[in-house]
Amino acid sequence: MIDYINRLMKKRYILTVIIITLVFGLLGEMYNVLIVNRLKCMTIEFNYPGAERGLNPDGSMFEISDIKAPEVLEKAKANLKNNDIDTEFLRSRVTVLTKVTGQAMDKIVSDVHNEKNSIYMPTTFYVYYSQKNKFSKNESEVFMENLAKAYTEYFTEKYSEKNDVLDFKSGSYDFSGRDYLEIYTILKNKVDSMLSYVKSQQNENRAFYTEDKVNLGMAAKQIENFRDTSLENFYAFIVQNAISKNNYETVKRTDYLVFDNFLEYRKLSDASNISRDALGQYESAITAVAYIPSVDNKRNYYMSRTKTGLDTLTRQSYSDGIEAAKTLKDIEYYQSLFAKYSAAGQSSADVNAMADSMIDELSAELEDLSKSVIKIDDEYLQHKSMNYFRIRLPENNRLNVTLIIKFMILGFIIAMAVIVFKEFWKKGVSKRLKMMKKAFSSFKVVKGKR
Structure with a gap:
């Protein structure tokens, strides 16, 4: 054994192993520089509500292909030195993949097995x-950074929530052809609508x-x-004084609204009564068989109401009844307006001028309020959009020690294999080859004599 080791530890062999190992280490770094560092991967994780359902923040359908x-x-190639590269060619060099977790795959398999969508x-x-081009300047890392920034800007600008509902500009509204009740x-x-939007945002994040x-x-x-003070003061002023630009048209309009809402009230009331009457007849006829033993998808027994439509009838009757009650209040409201404006007659020019002045003040106040609320909500949307997704950029391993060591180990193994072959097997293999060659030559000579 010691003799074998001594034979392998010859100075020329040691030098050969060192040289081959270093050469392979150099090859490993070349592979890292020319191949590995020119193939970059970044990870994008979407975490906003709706992402798991394939939706963008604004509710539209999500498409990861937007990154291409x-x-x-x-934008991504704008800062590259080689920025004249064709966009379509660049598109072909970008690949997007995803991975399905084991838990998700188990759920899909289970749903398929249970015949569920x-x-x-x-x-x-x-x-x-x-x-x-592996031999040109390596701009893979720069491109990926630019791509991350460009996609973030694109996604935020195109799909982030918009607060247009908060925007009010007095110059955008022409009230000249509207009467005061319509303007109100x-x-x-x-x-x-502004209040509803802000409250929905507040419910998302109260902190x-x-x-x-x-x-x-x-x-x-x-x-x-603003609604309960400034706007209601204007409403009280025009209604209490029965102010209108055209009293005759206002009376006609309120009379029509009374009639229209009365028709709607009758329709809803009749629908509610029909559902209630049907419910009474239906339920009394099936009292004894309303509940039956049933089995759910987990094979558990429970008492289930039969599919008789009772719940649907109950909900429909209740819904129609509620809507009828709301419509009745609208009728009473329009009747009071009709009575007041019918008795008042046309308001004077001075009073109308006061109402016009109040509208101008209201519009200016609402415009200022709109700007203030938009400023607050813009900050919230900016904060919210920062958390839409997270991007992890690749690290630039200019000196990949792990890869170099792997190549050096490979070089060491190959060098040792060559030395072992040369020291222990080469003579035997050469001898066998010579014998085979000699035998083959003798065979050819004998064959030629025949």
Whole structure:
């Protein structure tokens, strides 16, 4: 054994092993520089509500292929030295993949086995880019950084939630052809939609505060104060004084609204009564068999109401009854307006001028309020969009020690294999080859004599 080791430890063999090992280490670094560092992968994880259902933040359908959109790639290559590369060619060098977790796959298999519809929407994607020219300047890392920024801007601008409902500009509304009651209704509907939007944002995140220490609850309170004070003061002024630009048209309009709502009330009341009467007859006829033993999808027994339509009839009757009650209140409201404006006659020009002045003040106040609330909500949307997704960029391993060591180990093994072959097997193999060659030559000579 010692003799074998001594034979392998010859100086020329040691030098050969060192040289081959170093050469393979150099090859490993060349492979890292020319191949590995030119193939980059970044990870994108989407975590906003709706991503798991394949939706964008604005509710539209999500498409990961947007990361390869021409406008995104154009921005991504803008800062590259080789920025004249064709966009379509660049698109072919970008690959997007995803991975299905074992848990998700188990659920899909289970749903298929149980004959259920199963939908799996991945929220994590892997984006690969490979630079084709391996001997030109390596810009893979720069491109991936640019691609991440370009896609973030593109996604946020195109799919982030918009707060257009909060925007109010007095110059955008022409009230010249509207009477005062109509103007009040337009402004109130606008304010109600603003308030509804802000409250929905507040319910999403009650802990959010702007840099000025203002939260969405304060913004909602500002809108409520405008609605309940300034807007209602205007309404009280025009109704109590029966102010209108055209009294005759106002009376006709309110009379029509009374009639129209009365028809709607009768329709809803009749529908509610029909459902209630049918429910009474139906339920009494099946009292004894309303509940039957049933089995759920987990093979558990439970007492189930038969599919008789009782629940549907109950809900329909209740819904129609509620709507009928609301419509009745609308009828009473329009009747009171009809009576007041019918008795008042046409309002004077001076009074109308006061109402016009109030509208101008209301519009200016609402415009200022709109700007204030938009500023608050913009900060919230910016905060919210920052958490839409997370991007992990690849690390730049200029000196990949692990890869170099692997190549050096491979070189060491090959060098030792060559030395072992040369020292222990070469003579035997050469001798056998010579014998085979000699035997083959003798065979040819004998064959030639015959």
